[in-house]
Every structure is written in structure tokens, then in C-alpha cells.
Amino acid sequence: MTELQRPNSTKFLSTNQPIWTYNTTNKWNNYWCVVDVRExxxxxxxxxxxxxxxxxxxxxxxxxxxxxxxxxxxxxxASKKVKPWHELRVWNSFLLKYRRPTITCQHYFNLEAKQGRLVYHPVCQKIIYKAHPAQQKTVPAQRQQLPFRNTSV
Structure with a gap:
């Protein structure tokens, strides 16, 4: 097995999509649904x-x-007077598709971080729509197509 390559933070942050904190070892706050959108x-x-x-x-x-x-x-x-912590950060598109990071990614986070706190849940998606309305998808209203004919009176 080859050693896991250290990610390039600048490349990771260069996306226009939201980046979620999925898991953290930060014990100094009780935040949840933490998301960053690069401007x-x-x-x-x-x-x-x-x-x-x-x-x-x-x-x-x-x-x-x-x-x-x-x-x-x-x-x-760069930052001063901050105790270090670990975060597992994930692009929004990946969470929309798979709902969680890969098992491999979670495994390496747990090896490095020992014990983290889950910060993200799929319901967190609501926060980006309220904070960044331009990112909402506009879907035209459609009449629900039922797979059967309703014959009740």
C-alpha cells in the first residue's frame, strides 16, 4: 500500500461549491451544519x-x-493562539450524491483524529439555501404522476 498523499488545500478550496465540515475534533464549540462557501x-x-x-x-x-x-x-x-484540531471536510456535490465521505476517507480521519464529533447531517443542506439563495436549484412544479389510477370516491 502506498502512503496517502497529503491533499493540496488550495486546490481543494478552489471550488465554487459549498464545503462541509463532516466531522471535527474541535471540543471548544458546539457548532453543527458547518459550511464554507468560497467567495x-x-x-x-x-x-x-x-x-x-x-x-x-x-x-x-x-x-x-x-x-x-x-x-x-x-x-x-495562518492563525495565532488556536489549539489544533482535525476536520474532515467534503465538497457538497459528494454529499448530495453519497450522503457521507468514503469509508477510506473516514478511516484515515479516525486514524489521525482518534475521536471526532459528527457535525454534518443531510438536513444541514437547508442552511446553504437560506444563506446562499443563488445556489438553489429552481425546479418547475410538476403534477405528481401516480403509478396507478385512483378510483376512490
Whole structure:
């Protein structure tokens, strides 16, 4: 077996689609449905919309415009005074199709992270439609076609 290649963060973030945090080891917050939508990526600078729910007595949606800079050769975003944690991040198109990351991806996350907290659930998709209406698909209304003829009166 060959060693798993370290992903290129800049390439991963260069998509226009939402990127979900599926699992995290971050124990300092109780966020869920965490999603980032890139607004701009130029050289080593990135701007994106960071949206999530805060789980207190009621769910409260928070959406923050974020700015970051890639400063290190390993493509990590520079930050100060933050304890490290691991996140399993997944493109929206993959979750729409398969509903979860691959078993292999989850396996490597668990090997590295030991124990994470599930942050994503398919119902989280609602948050991106509310935060980013341009990403909603418009489907024309159609009359439901039943596979049988209803003869009840």
C-alpha cells in the first residue's frame, strides 16, 4: 500500500461549491451544519462565507465573512493562539450524491483524529439555501404522476 498523499488545500478550496465540515475534533464549540462557501481565492488569500448553527436552547444560524492567508508551504491557513484540531471536510456535490465521505476517507480521519464529533447531517443542506439563495436549484412544479389510477370516491 502506498502512503496517502497529503491533499493540496488550495486546490481543494478552489471550488465554487459549498464545503462541509463532516466531522471535527474541535471540543471548544458546539457548532453543527458547518459550511464554507468560497467567495474569492487569489494567490495566497481567500475570502469565504462561514455558516453554521449554534446549538444552545434553540438553533441559531450564524454566517460570518472570513478572510484567510496561506502562509506556510504545507498550505495551512495562518492563525495565532488556536489549539489544533482535525476536520474532515467534503465538497457538497459528494454529499448530495453519497450522503457521507468514503469509508477510506473516514478511516484515515479516525486514524489521525482518534475521536471526532459528527457535525454534518443531510438536513444541514437547508442552511446553504437560506444563506446562499443563488445556489438553489429552481425546479418547475410538476403534477405528481401516480403509478396507478385512483378510483376512490
Amino acid at each position: 474569492r481565492l487569489q494567490k495566497e488569500n481567500i475570502e469565504y462565507q462561514h455558516t453554521y448553527y449554534v446549538k444552545f436552547p434553540q438553533k441559531q444560524k450564524v454566517s460570518v465573512e472570513m478572510h484567510g492567508a496561506f502562509k506556510y508551504q504545507n498550505n495551512l491557513v
